[in-house]
Amino acid sequence: MISPTIAELRAGRLPAAWFQRDVRVVARALLGCALVHGRRAGVIVETEAYRGPEDLASHARFGPTKRAAVMFGRGGVAYVYLCYGVHEMFNIVTGTEGGGEAVLIRAVAPLVGLGEDPKVGRGPGKVTRALALSRAQDRRDLATGGLFVAPAVRVPRGAIAVGPRVGVAFAGAWAAAPLRFWWRDHPSVSATRAVKPT
DNA sequence: GCCTGGATTATC
DNA sequence: ATAATCCAGGCA
Numbered sequence A: 001m002i003s004p005t006i007a008e009l010r011a012g013r014l015p016a017a018w019f020q021r022d023v024r025v026v027a028r029a030l031l032g033c034a035l036v037h038g039r040r041a042g043v044i045v046e047t048e049a050y051r052g053p054e055d056l057a058s059h060a061r062f063g064p065t066k067r068a069a070v071m072f073g074r075g076g077v078a079y080v081y082l083c084y085g086v087h088e089m090f091n092i093v094t095g096t097e098g099g100g101e102a103v104l105i106r107a108v109a110p111l112v113g114l115g116e117d118p119k120v121g122r123g124p125g126k127v128t129r130a131l132a133l134s135r136a137q138d139r140r141d142l143a144t145g146g147l148f149v150a151p152a153v154r155v156p157r158g159a160i161a162v163g164p165r166v167g168v169a170f171a172g173a174w175a176a177a178p179l180r181f182w183w184r185d186h187p188s189v190s191a192t193r194a195v196k197p198t
Numbered sequence B: 001g002c003c004t005g006g007a008t009t010a011t012c
Numbered sequence C: 001a002t003a004a005t006c007c008a009g010g011c012a
Helices: A006-011 A023-029 A124-130 A169-176
Strands: A033-037 A040-050 A078-083 A087-094 A101-112 A147-151 A160-163 A180-183
Touching: A006 A033, A006 A147, A023 A040, A023 A087, A023 A101, A033 A101, A040 A124, A078 A124, A087 A124, A101 A124, A101 A180
Parallel strands: none
Antiparallel strands: A033 A040, A033 A147, A040 A101, A040 A180, A078 A087, A087 A101, A160 A180
């Protein structure tokens, strides 16, 4: 298949309402979609759902603090934060006002302007580096402007895997919840801890 | 104000 | 295995 152009992707931009659904539904549906920023785009192949204030792995567990307040707004907006003082993490707020939900984009495969190396967007810190995303994009609306999501590739039937989230061992019982979604066996996925098919 | 510890990655 | 690097959140 020929890679689409940025203009073609822009024509398929997903509207705010698309994100205003249960975070697990959105996290799964994002697989195969393009994350576009300026002249660059990657196919989302790995995501994690963060469910709200009761989710002890989520920044929303402290309520609508200065940093996490955006998570309690309406779906379809970016939430970008600095992790370990080193890496920027890109999330998309989901659900409706007050929900506190968001999806972390953990890996993208090269689509436009990212070269050929499947490792370039493998891991959440590398996603932001590859797509030139930073806290400058925090709270940006994905419904307008040069940062958006659009359908791009159909994920083969049965190729979506589900399992526990990465790096949240501190979250007690929530650490084991099956809230990580990825395209099974895709070379751009960050970890290969296999679990169950869908 | 001070202290603790990360939704990670590259390198030792 | 561990450094890098900084800021949010908790407590005094």
